[in-house]
Amino acid sequence: xxxxxxxxxERNEAGxxxxxxxxxxxxxxxxxxxxxxxxxHAHTTTYIPTQAPDGVAFPESGEEVQExxxxxxxxxxxxxxxxxxxxxxxxxxAPGGGISLDTSRMNRVLAVNAEDLDCTVEPGVTxxxxxAYLRDTGLFFPIDPGANASLGGMAATRASGTNAVRxxxxxxxxxxxxxxxxxxxxxxxxxxxxxxxxxxxxxxxxIGSEGTLGIITSLTxxxxxIPQAISGxxxxxPSVETACQAVIATIQMxxxxxxxxxxxxxxxxxxxxxxxxxxxxSPCLFVEFHGxxxxxxxxxxxxxxxxxxxxxxxxxxxxxxxxxxxxxxxRHDAYWASLTLRPGAKxxxxxxxxxxxxxxxxxxxxxxxxxxxxxxxxxxxxxGDGNFHTLVLMDVDSPExxxxxxxxxxxxxxxxxxxxxxxxxxxxxxxxxxxxxxHELGHGVDIMRTIKAALDPQNILNPGKILPAA
Amino acid sequence: xxxxxxxxxERNEAGxxxxxxxxxxxxxxxxxxxxxxxxxHAHTTTYIPTQAPDGVAFPESGEEVQExxxxxxxxxxxxxxxxxxxxxxxxxxAPGGGISLDTSRMNRVLAVNAEDLDCTVEPGVTxxxxxAYLRDTGLFFPIDPGANASLGGMAATRASGTNAVRxxxxxxxxxxxxxxxxxxxxxxxxxxxxxxxxxxxxxxxxIGSEGTLGIITSLTxxxxxIPQAISGxxxxxPSVETACQAVIATIQMxxxxxxxxxxxxxxxxxxxxxxxxxxxxSPCLFVEFHGxxxxxxxxxxxxxxxxxxxxxxxxxxxxxxxxxxxxxxxRHDAYWASLTLRPGAKxxxxxxxxxxxxxxxxxxxxxxxxxxxxxxxxxxxxxGDGNFHTLVLMDVDSPExxxxxxxxxxxxxxxxxxxxxxxxxxxxxxxxxxxxxxHELGHGVDIMRTIKAALDPQNILNPGKILPAA
Numbered sequence: 001x002x003x004x005x006x007x008x009x010e011r012n013e014a015g016x017x018x019x020x021x022x023x024x025x026x027x028x029x030x031x032x033x034x035x036x037x038x039x040x041h042a043h044t045t046t047y048i049p050t051q052a053p054d055g056v057a058f059p060e061s062g063e064e065v066q067e068x069x070x071x072x073x074x075x076x077x078x079x080x081x082x083x084x085x086x087x088x089x090x091x092x093x094a095p096g097g098g099i100s101l102d103t104s105r106m107n108r109v110l111a112v113n114a115e116d117l118d119c120t121v122e123p124g125v126t127x128x129x130x131x132a133y134l135r136d137t138g139l140f141f142p143i144d145p146g147a148n149a150s151l152g153g154m155a156a157t158r159a160s161g162t163n164a165v166r167x168x169x170x171x172x173x174x175x176x177x178x179x180x181x182x183x184x185x186x187x188x189x190x191x192x193x194x195x196x197x198x199x200x201x202x203x204x205x206x207i208g209s210e211g212t213l214g215i216i217t218s219l220t221x222x223x224x225x226i227p228q229a230i231s232g233x234x235x236x237x238p239s240v241e242t243a244c245q246a247v248i249a250t251i252q253m254x255x256x257x258x259x260x261x262x263x264x265x266x267x268x269x270x271x272x273x274x275x276x277x278x279x280x281x282s283p284c285l286f287v288e289f290h291g292x293x294x295x296x297x298x299x300x301x302x303x304x305x306x307x308x309x310x311x312x313x314x315x316x317x318x319x320x321x322x323x324x325x326x327x328x329x330x331r332h333d334a335y336w337a338s339l340t341l342r343p344g345a346k347x348x349x350x351x352x353x354x355x356x357x358x359x360x361x362x363x364x365x366x367x368x369x370x371x372x373x374x375x376x377x378x379x380x381x382x383x384g385d386g387n388f389h390t391l392v393l394m395d396v397d398s399p400e401x402x403x404x405x406x407x408x409x410x411x412x413x414x415x416x417x418x419x420x421x422x423x424x425x426x427x428x429x430x431x432x433x434x435x436x437x438x439h440e441l442g443h444g445v446d447i448m449r450t451i452k453a454a455l456d457p458q459n460i461l462n463p464g465k466i467l468p469a470a
Numbered sequence: 471x472x473x474x475x476x477x478x479x480e481r482n483e484a485g486x487x488x489x490x491x492x493x494x495x496x497x498x499x500x501x502x503x504x505x506x507x508x509x510x511h512a513h514t515t516t517y518i519p520t521q522a523p524d525g526v527a528f529p530e531s532g533e534e535v536q537e538x539x540x541x542x543x544x545x546x547x548x549x550x551x552x553x554x555x556x557x558x559x560x561x562x563x564a565p566g567g568g569i570s571l572d573t574s575r576m577n578r579v580l581a582v583n584a585e586d587l588d589c590t591v592e593p594g595v596t597x598x599x600x601x602a603y604l605r606d607t608g609l610f611f612p613i614d615p616g617a618n619a620s621l622g623g624m625a626a627t628r629a630s631g632t633n634a635v636r637x638x639x640x641x642x643x644x645x646x647x648x649x650x651x652x653x654x655x656x657x658x659x660x661x662x663x664x665x666x667x668x669x670x671x672x673x674x675x676x677i678g679s680e681g682t683l684g685i686i687t688s689l690t691x692x693x694x695x696i697p698q699a700i701s702g703x704x705x706x707x708p709s710v711e712t713a714c715q716a717v718i719a720t721i722q723m724x725x726x727x728x729x730x731x732x733x734x735x736x737x738x739x740x741x742x743x744x745x746x747x748x749x750x751x752s753p754c755l756f757v758e759f760h761g762x763x764x765x766x767x768x769x770x771x772x773x774x775x776x777x778x779x780x781x782x783x784x785x786x787x788x789x790x791x792x793x794x795x796x797x798x799x800x801r802h803d804a805y806w807a808s809l810t811l812r813p814g815a816k817x818x819x820x821x822x823x824x825x826x827x828x829x830x831x832x833x834x835x836x837x838x839x840x841x842x843x844x845x846x847x848x849x850x851x852x853x854g855d856g857n858f859h860t861l862v863l864m865d866v867d868s869p870e871x872x873x874x875x876x877x878x879x880x881x882x883x884x885x886x887x888x889x890x891x892x893x894x895x896x897x898x899x900x901x902x903x904x905x906x907x908x909h910e911l912g913h914g915v916d917i918m919r920t921i922k923a924a925l926d927p928q929n930i931l932n933p934g935k936i937l938p939a940a
Contacts, residue, residue, distance in 0.1 A: 138722075186913070187912075187914050193891040194823065195630055195639050196628075196892035197897060198910055199915065207671065225724040294764065429668055429669055441672075443656070451675075
């Protein structure tokens with residue numbers, strides 16, 4: 001399980017010392033070695049203990065990233081790319097020390113091609129920054145993992161979120177990347193065409209590689225026209241199972257639902273208390289439709305009929321922006337509302353994803369496990385994709401509670417894998433889920449190791465992540 | 471250019487002889503060495519000269535594929551996966567001889583999971599076979615490259631076609647693959663969950679790798695509900711440019727067009743003559759919409775209004791299946807109609823893809839080039855993606871004509887690349903486009919070579935394809 005799998009990466013003290021000297025001289029104030037800043041660059045929204053880097057560099061261009069990687073390559077020192085630190089599985093820890101490469105100063109939107117529905121950005125641009133920048137164009141970038149993550153980090157972890165059911169994940173929404181490889185060379189993975197059959201898919205190879213194969217220095221992203229109309233609402237169901245059946249029917253009907261989120265009973269209780277809204281205290285689906293005025297109304301009505309067939313309802317929905325925002329507020333507040341279930345506790349957020357036909361069963365078994373283990377752990381899910389999250393509320397200073405939470409996560413991951421699913425739908429492997437990757441993909445992990453060894457023979461790019469020791 | 475880049479792959483005579491003996495003994499009648507059958511397995515729908523393999527194996531399972539690859543690995547003999555032979559760029563040629571691995575007996579649908587909208591098939595199942603199999607389920611697999619290609623071959627070349635604008639390409643529609651690697655080991659690239667952030671994207675690495683990294687032995691594919699209603703029609707435009715502007719506006723509006731095909735003036739002339747239908751002799755868009763009854767009517771009406779704004783029309787459309795089929799007949803007959811433009815000639819089919827904002831310019835320059843070079847070469851395009859095809863009609867027995875066609879293709883590829891596009895949107899690199907890959911991706915090709923060398927150190931999987939000599 002997670003903590004016990006934190007691999008030691010041997011420290012190369014002499015190399016680190018040499019690299020620190022060179023980078024300090026070259027980057028001056030843009031290279032920091034203070035304890036606080038180093039700690040901030042390792043400690044993210046995770047319970048995994050902090051393993052700080054030895055220094056933090058703030059490059060301002062792809063060329064500067066190349067310089068840093070070349071210094072680290074010459075001295076065999078780890079380089080760990082850092083976006084905003086919202087990752088959840090220890091992705092930015094530095095188990096062998098080394099340099100954190102903070103992309104926050106690489107935050108320019110380089111081009112917006114409205115006719116082509118694409119844009120090119122530096123990796124430190126966050127998704128909210130990008131959408132603010134696009135506001136006057138009538139376009140938007142849909143992927144929404146919750147946190148205001150950097151787009152480079154979102155690509156590196158193959159992030160997705162609530163509207164992946166309609167718009168896909170980062171995998172489907174990156175047209176091309178520019179990245180610095182382990183030898184300091186710069187590669188452009190693809191051109192700006194919507195599709196291509198020209199050679200190996202280097203774009204997708206880097207997406208989800210968590211900074212272990214290359215450091216992303218620019219991204220060309222797909223954009224979408226802001227829909228003419230949006231309708232959305234909330235629909236209670238007698239059970240998780242009936243809610244899941246309604247989701248399956250909705251998707252099979254071909255209704256192009258933009259978001260369809262399951263909130264379980266415990267989470268609804270937390271939301272009611274937190275939001276002071278008159279929600280029912282039973283499992284609910286929060287749904288949203290994008291399209292023409294007539295289209296979104298038709299979709300909402302059809303969904304309401306499907307929900308009723310499965311005993312759900314009443315389905316309260318609206319196309320009026322303010323009312324929709326109010327209806328959806330609860331879903332957006334889920335994280336903060338959850339914390340009120342156990343004041344003072346912190347949350348361990350974990351995610352799995354299973355074929356949608358197994359979703360109800362997987363959630364039911366997980367709820368039973370939560371009850372049996374005496375945990376407080378509400379569930380929310382991007383159920384159109386079969387993806388759900390559990391937030392285990394725990395005292396992170398209690399080794400017993402951490403051990404129990406890890407046992408729960410382990411059982412959850414193995415349950416998802418046994419149901420033909422994955423141990424992570426969108427959070428990534430990092431350090432936290434390394435122990436499950438071979439259970440999930442077997443010999444595939446050997447292929448990954450072969451690729452890693454070929455492209456980063458010195459193992460300097462984010463070492464000790466994704467790939468468990470062979 | 472193409473022919474001059476056909477790389478010699480050194481023949482390993484002793485190894486080939488040994489492998490032939492072993493495979494003949496093991497597979498009996500399912501291993502063929504007759505000249506005719508060997509020639510059929512190299513000669514595909516291309517003008518590139520045939521380079522026949524030394525034998526053709528017909529495995530019936532993944533385990534048998536492993537056996538064949540292990541024999542070839544032991545004796546360092548090329549293995550070339552073969553689907554139905556509809557590829558266009560010499561993908562199945564055997565420049566260093568070796569074994570053609572014909573997947574036609576691996577043609578079982580292994581599972582259909584209707585609730586999950588997915589299925590698992592063997593690689594020799596063709597897309598028409600699959601859709602026939604699915605007929606009673608209300609589901610379909612949308613990717614349509616024109617030919618009745620095998621699904622293994624479609625994944626291997628990252629195929630797409632007319633409705634990629636709505637449903638994506640093979641890249642977006644394969645959930646997982648099982649493949650035999652160069653050492654004969656079997657890998658499963660992913661599980662059946664709709665999305666995953668678990669490690670490197672081996673699925674996408676194999677898709678488009680044209681059999682050079684692994685041989686696909688099963689595919690898990692996304693399926694879709696057959697739409698409640700389909701509307702479609704034909705709309706003439708005064709010029710290619712106005713047609714392209716209408717396409718851009720349609721997509722920016724967020725109209726979920728399922729197909730949007732450009733047919734240029736010369737192609738329309740051929741179609742009129744061939745189909746005896748009363749089409750206008752000007753550039754046309756053929757469009758199709760999928761959705762609810764009300765939805766497809768609304769979409770067709772909105773598209774008609776957009777077309778009119780750009781001087782197009784009248785837009786003749788219908789939701790009645792027979793009438794729609796008749797309107798679309800011309801588009802489906804394009805290949806055969808084209809051949810009537812020069813009786814006795816054969817067609818060299820080539821494709822490029824550019825950002826849609828450059829599409830009109832790219833087609834205009836290409837039409838001018840065709841006129842200047844005195845070629846007969848109609849154009850059709852999957853213009854929603856910026857992808858178009860040119861069919862150069864030529865006498866394949868004339869070296870001068872071949873040289874001229876190659877010059878044209880070279881100029882077309884370099885033009886697309888100069889416009890931030892790709893030398894192939896959906897046909898792949900094979901042998902025919904190797905000369906352009908470095909122009910398009912530069913150092914990216916070195917990364918591809920590193921991956922190829924790591925995963926296939928003996929270079930036995932489809933050698934002499936995709937990667938130009940370093």
